[in-house]
Amino acid sequence: SRQKRRLIEAVKAGRIEFRDINLEPDALSSHGASLEDIRRRLHATDAEGGLLVGADVAIAVWLATPGEGWLASLFGNRLVLPLTRLAYDRFADLLYG
Template sequence: MTVFPTSGTNEARHIASKATVYYNSACPVCNAGICAMQERTASDTGIEWIDVHRNPEALDALGLRLEDVRERLHVVDAEGRMRVGADAVAEALQRVPQGRIFSVLLRLWGVRSLAHLAYNAFARQLYRWNRSKNHW
């Protein structure tokens, strides 16, 4: 994480390295969360948003199945590390100005384990619900 002072202030601002977020817009809950993050980010935050529902071929280079991303959020950071689930949420939130504090909290020891448990349980149920509603 690189921090540079903003011009004319003593505050620091985060310049995030590039990350690619792979999400599924066919899930209304997932899409709402991604849209909220997109609205809060400037175009220079270094996030590339890939909707796998509309661009499933984008997963070929990563060796992922479409069902993997339908069930859990995936983020590839600037170093090429794949983040999945709660870790992917934390990575994406790091690049959202109002989300940085949540990113830090999600990465705390203890909280991270609980976040994984909660995310995985919710993701599994959400995936089943979306399948039952024929969203894909």
């Protein structure tokens, strides 16, 4: 799909880097995130080293992926963001369960 190609492009350009928690289970322990936390919700660090969790990770990925910024604007604006986070958390709970 076009979204997948854009994400791959962002990874190749170095705007996004994925880490395998199975290979690096302590990758975010300095942020207080346990392996179980990471399995329940997406976790990431931003360019400044700050921790992002859940829907905020998806929004950051959309912002870093060419052509996907509109998704970040739609779901990450201050009015919709609380609902985006709630929906993400419910969905993540279902997947984890």
